[in-house]
Amino acid sequence: IKHIGVFTSGGDSPGMNAALYAISKAAEINNIRLSGIRRGYEGLIDGDFVKLKPNEMQKIVHRGGTVLKTARSSRFLTLEGRKLALNNLLKNKIDALIAIGGDGTFKGLLVFSELCELPFVGIPGTIDNDLAGTDFTLGFDSAVNTAIDNIDKIRDTAESHNRIFLIEVMGRDCGYIAINAGLGVGADAILIPESGQDFVRLLDKIKNYESEDAFIVVVAEGDELGAEITASKIKELNPEVDLRITKLGHVQRGGNPSALDRMLGIRLGAASVTALMNGERNVMAGILDNQLKFTPFDSVVKQHQVNEELYELLKTLNT
Numbered sequence: 001i002k003h004i005g006v007f008t009s010g011g012d013s014p015g016m017n018a019a020l021y022a023i024s025k026a027a028e029i030n031n032i033r034l035s036g037i038r039r040g041y042e043g044l045i046d047g048d049f050v051k052l053k054p055n056e057m058q059k060i061v062h063r064g065g066t067v068l069k070t071a072r073s074s075r076f077l078t079l080e081g082r083k084l085a086l087n088n089l090l091k092n093k094i095d096a097l098i099a100i101g102g103d104g105t106f107k108g109l110l111v112f113s114e115l116c117e118l119p120f121v122g123i124p125g126t127i128d129n130d131l132a133g134t135d136f137t138l139g140f141d142s143a144v145n146t147a148i149d150n151i152d153k154i155r156d157t158a159e160s161h162n163r164i165f166l167i168e169v170m171g172r173d174c175g176y177i178a179i180n181a182g183l184g185v186g187a188d189a190i191l192i193p194e195s196g197q198d199f200v201r202l203l204d205k206i207k208n209y210e211s212e213d214a215f216i217v218v219v220a221e222g223d224e225l226g227a228e229i230t231a232s233k234i235k236e237l238n239p240e241v242d243l244r245i246t247k248l249g250h251v252q253r254g255g256n257p258s259a260l261d262r263m264l265g266i267r268l269g270a271a272s273v274t275a276l277m278n279g280e281r282n283v284m285a286g287i288l289d290n291q292l293k294f295t296p297f298d299s300v301v302k303q304h305q306v307n308e309e310l311y312e313l314l315k316t317l318n319t
């Protein structure tokens, strides 16, 4: 391997820059040229390639977002777009690709592999933690910490006013952020897309709610009912309650990466370069049980399952 191209794609997540730092270091040490591709697949199609200077990369380890910028590309869904991307790779004599992203990014690489014979290695970068093949994705831990930090603040005002708060957290169709943030703040109820029972538990609790305290509900954005409908159902049961909805939104994607996300980025970044040198192709690097593991792309996308033990914990704690 003489020349690696690297890009970040899909929603940015804290820890992506730490991974870029480790990739640039590992490439430099192994005398491999490295090109950064800006704005994910969009930059691949446009030939938007930049040099990543290894001696400047340690300055970005602590920063959220991605210095390479990112995008969701509809052009890469077309064969025409993918042909342009291949052309740019060949023109620049790039002979391997590292992609940092989520589900959509790896699906893109799977389709691209039908056209392009270069080896690809993926790094799981999404706050949603919705990929198989790794215990944690880059950004998940930071996002949960951000959510917890913000919900703690909401609790202060909720307790002062004796209000019910429904707080929507991100995660697309996955309830991981909601479970972890919800348990971490001692929420009264947590609503996740993977279950049908948590709403029933919530209504039971609301029936006995005395309006003399705060009541915190953490709702995953992918939950079947969602915050608004849940709020109206609570109001139907008890029209007197003082209720507010807060959507934490994109604040969860920003901010400095946690220690865990920095280490994850650095471990997986360095591992992805080694993997390409060892002849790996079309696999995602991940950490399972604290061990580095490589999993084929087609086994990581849309394979996530709710962690049964955590889900049981919600029931045990009647949350």
Ligand code: F6P
Binding pocket: 011, 072, 102, 126, 127, 128, 170, 171, 172, 221, 253
């Ligand atoms: O995949 C990360 C994520 O933040 C999801 O949690 C959320 O549903 C989605 O991206 C939001 O995407 P966008 O920033 O494109 O609106």
